Amino acid sequence: MKEKDPNKVKAIFEATINLFAKVGLSGLKMSEIAKEASIASGTIYIYFDSKEKLLNELYKDSKQNWEKLISERLVNKQLPLKTRFKAIWEEGLKFRTFEYNKMVFMEQFTNSPFISEDTKVFSNKSIQPIYNILNEGKESLILKDLDNTILLCLVYGLLKEISFYCQSDNLKLTKELIDSTFLLCWDALKA
Amino acid sequence: MKEKDPNKVKAIFEATINLFAKVGLSGLKMSEIAKEASIASGTIYIYFDSKEKLLNELYKDSKQNWEKLISERLVNKQLPLKTRFKAIWEEGLKFRTFEYNKMVFMEQFTNSPFISEDTKVFSNKSIQPIYNILNEGKESLILKDLDNTILLCLVYGLLKEISFYCQSDNLKLTKELIDSTFLLCWDALKA
DNA sequence: ATTGACAATGAATATATATTCATTTAATAT
């Protein structure tokens, strides 16, 4: 008996993300995904019932990766808040730059007709650690006393834009860049 | 002789943007655009040769609107830099919140298979005013001496995120919000 | 080495959606 290739799902996911980076969500065709993954178009249907299922599974998988990483990189509570926040900043920036296409796929998929009802209710725990650190910083009067939504806009907005330019090679993700962007972020947030 | 309805193009553009907000770029169907604009699907083809042409025209039109607005709102050079910058911030935030869906359409369209070669070379003068003000601020040692790309990431990233939350009604675009987000932005940028 | 079971293939088919066009409707000129 021939067994299912355990690498095929990953290969299909990667092909889909690579293609997405080139042609966007509206340009994704099953035949092209298959070509990109070097398999026949029919093979995809051994692993996924439909295009919709494939995209929803890819979305859930990407989201889980992201949440897993965030929870793994939580830093020792003994260190000063600024140090811990910088560690999160650095990890976040590296991760988002490295996984740029996955993240953009997730964002666009969220408001596409492909997303199914059960995927919509899928968890989102990824911002909790940053939420916590912002609350702590506000309580100890280190950070500005503004709504978390606003503070997160600054952090996440900067992160998104910087990672975009890194990914497109207009900026290089050096230690210097991490430091100066963190400085911008911190100066904005601090009371 | 019956004349072409001068409002139809605008109606089709608006319908397309509204639909885009609901279903994303991949969900746009000519029949649905027609329904949204309360016309027959064939009517669209009196005004546009094809779906591709329609989307490219919409993109160019949106981009021109944005550039026109930016150039109109340039502020008196006599005022202090911080005042001028705040005026740009306020206008930018209001405009992007108001025209949120247009802006997101533009961003996603740029990397879709619909964009044609001649649309790609279409001008982009919109960031020039902010560029100039950043340079001036750095020369007079008011702002941090960092690459404009980095500074713009902060300004534009915050703008994008805040307008997203305003548009989705999680934040309300009050004077207070404009002031506190500008404060974040300014604290980040100032030397 | 042979066989059974399922994975893989890709041309054929089904389906979704863009586009056309015969017909109807409405505005303007005479």
Added chain:
DNA sequence: ATATTAAATGAATATATATTCATTGTCAAT
């Protein structure tokens, strides 16, 4: 009023793309 012309319509058609399935290839057990 009537004729003329082009816009508007939407069912019919063409086209693009998702999905199926008959066939072939490959692995693992005997």
